[in-house]
Amino acid sequence: MTTARPSCLAESLNGTLSDMMDRDSSIVLIGQDIGRLGGVFRVTRGLQGRFGVDRVRDAVLAESSIVGQAIGMSIAGLKPICEIQFDGFVYLAMNQIVTQAAKMITRWNGDLDLHLVVRVPVGGGIRAVEHHSESPEALFAHTPGLHVAYPSSPEDAAAMLEYACHLGAPVIFFEPKRLYWHRRRQARSDADVLSALGARVVRSGSDITVAGWGAVLEEVLAAADDLAGTIDVEVIDLRWIAPMDVDTVLTSVARTGRLLIVHEAVEFCGVGAELAATVSERGWADLTAPVRRLAPPRHIYPPADFEADHLVDQPAVVRMIEEMCR
Numbered sequence: 565m566t567t568a569r570p571s572c573l574a575e576s577l578n579g580t581l582s583d584m585m586d587r588d589s590s591i592v593l594i595g596q597d598i599g600r601l602g603g604v605f606r607v608t609r610g611l612q613g614r615f616g617v618d619r620v621r622d623a624v625l626a627e628s629s630i631v632g633q634a635i636g637m638s639i640a641g642l643k644p645i646c647e648i649q650f651d652g653f654v655y656l657a658m659n660q661i662v663t664q665a666a667k668m669i670t671r672w673n674g675d676l677d678l679h680l681v682v683r684v685p686v687g688g689g690i691r692a693v694e695h696h697s698e699s700p701e702a703l704f705a706h707t708p709g710l711h712v713a714y715p716s717s718p719e720d721a722a723a724m725l726e727y728a729c730h731l732g733a734p735v736i737f738f739e740p741k742r743l744y745w746h747r748r749r750q751a752r753s754d755a756d757v758l759s760a761l762g763a764r765v766v767r768s769g770s771d772i773t774v775a776g777w778g779a780v781l782e783e784v785l786a787a788a789d790d791l792a793g794t795i796d797v798e799v800i801d802l803r804w805i806a807p808m809d810v811d812t813v814l815t816s817v818a819r820t821g822r823l824l825i826v827h828e829a830v831e832f833c834g835v836g837a838e839l840a841a842t843v844s845e846r847g848w849a850d851l852t853a854p855v856r857r858l859a860p861p862r863h864i865y866p867p868a869d870f871e872a873d874h875l876v877d878q879p880a881v882v883r884m885i886e887e888m889c890r
Contacts, residue, residue: 571719571747572743572747573715573717573718574744576719577607577683577722577725577739578608578609578610579722580721581593582610582611584729585611585614585615590643591619591642591644591729592637592642592643592644593611593620593645593646594630594633594634594646595608595647596622596623596624596625596630596647597649598611598620598621599612599620599621604649605685605741605744607647607739607744627653627654627656628657631646631661631665632657632660635680639668639676643679643730644681645681646681646682646683647683651686651687651699651741652696652697652698653695657682661704661710662710665709665734668709678732678734679732680735681725681737682734682735683739684739686698686699686700686701686714686739686741686778687738687742687779688828688875689741689742689875691871693868697871699830701714701738702835704736704806705805705808705838710734710806711731711735711736711806712736712738712805713725713728713735713737713738713804713805714778714803716778717749717781720764721739723760724737724760725737727760738778738805743778749782750782750789751785752785753765758811758812761803761807762803762809763801763802764800765812766800767785767799769788769796769797769798770798770820771798771889772798772823772888772889773798773816773822773823774825774881776800776801778827778828781799784799786881787878787881787882788885790878791882797885808835814846814847817847817850821851821852822852822853822889823840823847823851824856824858825856825858825859826876826881828859828860828876829859830859830862831857831858831859831861834857836859853888856884858880860876
């Protein structure tokens with residue numbers, strides 16, 4: 565008897581793209597090396613052979629051109645899904661994303677559906693060179709008109725990508741690159757989300773709430789397991805950075821009285837600051853301790869040999885939870 569390998573993020577996204585393209589001929593993929601090569605991380609492997617070069621388009625080395633073309637495709641009635649090869653290259657498309665795509669629906673008085681997904685491999689942990697381990701989600705979350713997705717599991721990534729593709733508004737879709745081919749995942753509960761844009765409680769607990777998103781949820785869940793029997797940790801995966809489901813976090817904090825926010829992007833002016841401020845303002849009466857954040861300092865992402873010292877690891881999460889629950 566053979567046991568099927570557990571799905572990983574790359575395989576889940578590849579299958580979802582294939583299924584969506586089968587059902588909807590208006591979906592078009594565009595990016596650098598996504599066709600014949602299947603993308604640097606092989607997320608689009610085999611799709612050009614199946615759907616042809618007109619629907620899986622290898623682009624020139626210009627992120628501004630990739631997103632600019634996609635905006636035009638969307639206005640013409642297509643549903644383009646872009647791939648930016650690495651997170652550090654998305655800045656070259658900021659003009660098209662922030663000054664054009666984000667504002668276009670309002671510019672047209674709401675009479676335009678702008679189907680546009682910009683897929684961005686994000687984060688570190690793969691021993692990459694400079695510009696290949698960025699975590700820029702806060703920049704896009706700050707921009708009105710953009711949705712920002714940041715899944716942490718293959719199952720959520722599939723459902724969120726399908727939702728993003730048919731939303732009719734531009735979505736920055738972050739994909740944690742160290743999870744692309746990672747198959748050994750921490751156990752999670754299968755609690756339902758309240759809406760397609762909602763956060764998910766992936767571990768129930770009563771002593772402290774820990775909220776996060778992306779790859780760092782693996783470290784958070786491992787830390788919660790380490791503390792089981794002494795501290796009962798509830799873990800929330802935000803899933804969407806913008807809009808942000810703060811209500812699910814507030815409901816949890818009303819039970820636990822404590823909130824720790826963990827993320828991979830630098831702590832200063834990060835998304836965690838927004839969540840901490842909102843919970844402090846709206847849930848003050850429920851808090852029994854100050855809201856805390858755990859994230860890297862405001863330093864340039866280091867070379868590969870030093871990235872382990874920069875990233876938040878499982879022991880750091882354990883120490884912070886223990887400190888907050890004394």
